[in-house]
Amino acid sequence: MSLHLEHLNPEQLAAVTLPDRHALILAGAGSGKTRVLTTRIAWLVKSGRVSPGEVLAVTFTNKAAREMLTRLAAMLPIHPRGMWVGTFHGLANRMLRAHHREAGLPQAFQILDSQDQLAAVKRLERSLNVDEDRFPPRELQYFINARKEEGERARDVEPRDELTRRYADLYAAYDEQCQREGVVDFPELLLRSFELLARNEILRAHYAERFRHILVDEFQDTNRLQYRWLKLLAGSASCLFAVGDDDQSIYAFRGARVGNMADFEREYRIGSVIRLEQNYRSQGNILDAANALIANNRNRLGKNLWTASTQGDPLRVYEGGSDAEEARWIAEEVEALRREGDRLAEIAVLYRSNAQSRVIEHALFGAAIPYRVYGGLRFFERAEVKHALAYLRLVALPDDDNAFLRVANFPPRGIGARSLEQLQDAAKAHGASLWQAVDSVTGRASPALASFRALIASLKSETAGLPLAECVEHVVARSGLAEHYKAVREGAERVENLAELVNAAAAFTEEERQTESGAAVDPLTAFLTHAALEAGEHQAGEGQDALQLMTVHSAKGLEFNAVFLSGLEEGLFPHEQSLVERDGLEEERRLAYVAITRARKRLYVSFAQTRMLHGQTRYSLPSRFLDEIPEGLKKWLTPRFAEQRRAAVTAASAWSAPRKKEPLFGTSRNNSGFRIGQNVTHPKFGAGVIVDAEGQGEDARVQVNFGRQGVKWLAVSVAKLQAA
């Protein structure tokens, strides 16, 4: 039950025991950030400075919030009742449920996840006869979310041009639609609760008075709206304690504003920023590599991590002839680590994009290594589960048109597109929801519609008062979903997932009972909120020892004894898209920095000469990030790329002879003397690789990927290309 303050270093201790004032903690990777945050809360409470109810701590992910609660529970004698700990969205939701009337929402308002939101946007465009080619729904969704995250309503959007004006109009119409249906998207949770506080002086004063200490994790990832929300919540009396690391800002693409750190420092007159620079996680070579890499970024607040630990092993660098070969190598090395006694759960394979996992999974499967993939489709996002949830949503709030359209004819019950179109027209004419509009068309149109309406109504009455799990079970059975999936081929897994949904409901009830953290809403609405806000990381096979596969993004905040960083190739990492974005390359570099700093003892880095992407073989060059790591820290397991190119002339197969059986490239030639996949050099562009060829004789042209110099078509007869 002790805080163990004596185990903190001077900077950590200073941060933990800071007097009542605003603070900015610049906390490097592995510097004990979460520990400082939680210990500070415990210290504030234990020293009697505040009561738990006067503390609010906010994070980005549910995982981080849970972690914080667990640690707090270990440090504080009683359950920290009344303390607000959660994600931005979770806390905003809590506030909106408590003050739904003031916020202009039904108490049972439903939350749209990104999928639902896209469906809602599509539906809107169709109802307004908007040309989906000129206004792609995805673009509109992006526009709306970006505006909301800046704190702007449609009327605040500056009509720079005709297109923007149209988008703004659609934004307004979208908001009206949501309001009519009683649904709220993710950014709306924040914006709505922000506006509530801004408008309602009494509430604002209440919260500003209540929360004496507001602590923010991963502050570098906050967007403009989140920062403004915090400022409003803090008022003039509360202390803001912000922890962040500008070098780990990897979410600019979704609105995060690193600039919030500098703004905070200025606006709150932070005299001295506390820097946590001692790293307790990684051995010397790993940390040196990370520091060397990130030093190439210009926009930094500046900080240099150091460690008291030994240098440890050098980074192991591997070059594969293909992505498959790279994957096999990873499997072999993992197997070797396992033989040495490492637990698989302590080893991670990281990649830039989810699509890369397939090849790796294939190799792991072949090597019989158990693994777990993070990301991808999560439990509550599965189609069959979303269908069941849609029925439940209609029970909770029949005006939810999204849910209505999702399951009106699923399982098929003879309600076709035409009936639904008619219904939508009728609803539009009456300014009503689909549910309300059914009566106005049933007389003439589909009896099936009327029976669907009756089904929902009876589900509602039959489940009233039932415990949550039984309610879910009843809806799954009576909706016809279970029966439907039993009948279709390959539906067994879906039936299981429906059963699992019943379990999830039971587990949710139990958890609520223990923590009593729920806002004052009915259990069904609480469960639906949980499903939307926490899409469900808990997958099957959680308990067993398994290798961890995930994108670099989702690895943030985690650490492992050994890390494999795969696919370090130009165009993939850094991603080619990032090169055309403003500050894109620096964000990619920070991403690489995050990846490297996940490792405690061993870091493996790999790349492949060829990779299957979108069904085509791509030829790539090693990532520039690899060059930015000093040679002295690396140990090449395959001859270096440059050396290999030189060596290739004399001993073509020296570098990966053992398994060079498969034909790596098509042997497409065009009498140019070059072969696809061949490494070449150009006097101006440097090293490259042939990726395509066309034409014959004098007209022969080859396409060469020069990495950061770009991909170029060159006429063989003119360009001074040389085989490397």
Place this chain on the structure above:
DNA sequence: GTGAGGCCCCTTTTT
């Protein structure tokens, strides 16, 4: 109204 096959697109991700 329903199911099967063709076509198009393709970052990163949490809430």
Place this chain on the structure above:
DNA sequence: GGGGCCTCAC
């Protein structure tokens, strides 16, 4: 390569 969406045939 693969998933979502649309069109076309029953």
